[in-house]
Amino acid sequence: MKTKVAIIGSGPSGLLLGQLLHRAGIDNVIVERKNPDYILSRIRAGVLEQGMVDLLREAGVSERMDASGLVHDGFEMAFNGRRERIDLKALTDGKTVMVYGQTEVTRDLMDARTAVGARSFYDAENVQPHDIKTDAPYLTFDCDGETIRLDCDYIAGCDGFHGVSRQSIPEETLKVFERVYPFGWLGLLADTPPVSHELIYANHARGFALCSMRSPTRTRYYLQVGAQENVADWSDERFWDELKLRLPADVAERLVTGPSLEKSIAPLRSFVVEPMQYGRLFLLGDAAHIVPPTGAKGLNLAASDVSTLYRILLKVYGEGRTDLLEKYSEICLRRIWKAERFSWWMTSILHTFPDADAFSKRLQQTELDYYLGSAAGRKTIAENYVGLPYESIE
Structure with missing residues (x-):
């Protein structure tokens, strides 16, 4: 079997790349070790940067997002009994973010791929790239009792x-x-129902908290917990009680509680590998980098990787510009490190660190006070939150 681009992974980055390439007439095949139901069962982030929203529209998969996604003009940060709003739209010349769950993005992309009949292999085992430093790389994998070789560019x-x-x-x-x-x-x-129509990030002595949502009727709340905590130890009642303690009093009073649909604990890490290319193999998304979720950058960074590789491949197949392939990692990493910095900074100023002394705690509060009390500080937060511009290929 032959194709131009072999895509390993059917998460949102693989599906989005495949959709964009298909619309450009560049044949591609997706190989995924899990099944579609498993992929759609994963609960992930849901704050989309302006750049990702625009990319989904370019890919022709924005109909449901535009109909049911929630456009957010700002968000709040709470600390020391204060609530400060970051007006994204006013501070970034009209840019906003979209609250639309990653599961829904994945579903839209899966449906679009099925509709056009593009090839995907699910439940693939023993997936292995070969000859990636040559001009003729290929994949091998087992699917439905057969070993398949997929030759590609x-x-x-x-x-x-x-x-x-x-x-x-x-x-x-x-x-x-x-x-x-x-x-x-x-x-x-x-x-x-959400406790607020916008996200609330809360810094509290007991630990960080976040009030988020997926829709006007479905909410997602987060609590900072110790790295060794077990989700089984957190009943719904214990979660809601702790959340109320960490929120401003007026917010806690109007919090509507209910049975959980899902509870899970996600560890936090910052991770980057360099380079993101080896021969004819390109790394995208979590394969190359991870950010703590505080800055809402994980899915969005994957989308910017997709945009970069897609636009390079357009020039490779349309203009023969194979020289641009070597620029992929360099272009991606410039934006990745800026997003890593912002995610690290948001994590550092909003969480309680177990080894922090009195001096460090006071500096953290002063950092919040300075940035939120400064027009330049608010603008810096806003322009990073809505997403830095995608870099041009040339």
């Missing part, structure tokens, strides 16, 4: 942090940058 590794793509690159060629945080996020999903 390029391989896009969109298979996440634990996927085979990054593991196929020799360790000595990769430089790894990592920071593991001493806490995680306990998330609860519930069919309750």
Whole structure:
């Protein structure tokens, strides 16, 4: 079997790349080790930057997003009994973010791929890239009792942090940058109305809290918990009680509680590998980088990787510009490190660190006070939150 671009992974980055390439007439095949139901069952982020919203529209999969997604002009930060609003639209010349769940993005992309009959292999086992440093790379994998060889021009590794793509690159060629945080996020999903029409990020002595939502009737709340916490120890009642303690009193009073649909604990880490390309294998999304969720950048960084590789491949197949392939990693990493910085900064100023002394705690509060009390500080937060511009290829 032959194709132009072999895509490993059927998460949103793999599906979005496949959709964009298909619309441009560039044949591609997706190979995924899980089944579609499993992929759609994963609960993930839901704050989309302006750039990702525009990219989904370009890919022709924005109908449901535009109909039911929630456009947010701002968000709030709460600390020391104060609530300060960051007016995204006013501070960024009209840019906003869209609250639309990653599961829904994935569903829209899956439906679009099915509608056009593009090839995808699910439940694929033993996926392995070969000859990625040559001009004739290929994949092998087992599916439905058959071993399949997929010859291609390029391989896009969109298979996440634990996927085979990054593991196929020799360790000595990769430089790894990592920071593991001493806490995680306990998330609860519930069919309750949001406590606020915008997100609220709360810094509290008991730990960080976030009030988010998926729709006008479905909410997602988060609590900072210790890295060794067990989700089984957190009953719904305990979660709601703790959340109320960490929120401003007027917000806690109007919080509507209800049975959880899902609860899980996500560890927090910052992670980047350089370079993001090895021969004809390109890493995208979590295969190359992870950010703590505080800055809402994970899914959005994957989308900017997709945009970069897609626009390079357009020029490769349309104009023969194979020289641009070597620029992929450099272009992506410039934006990635800026998003890593913002996510690290948001994490640092909003969470309680177990080893922080009195001086560090006072500096954290002063940092919040300075940025939120400064027009330049608010603008810096806003322009990073809505997403920095995508870099041009040339």
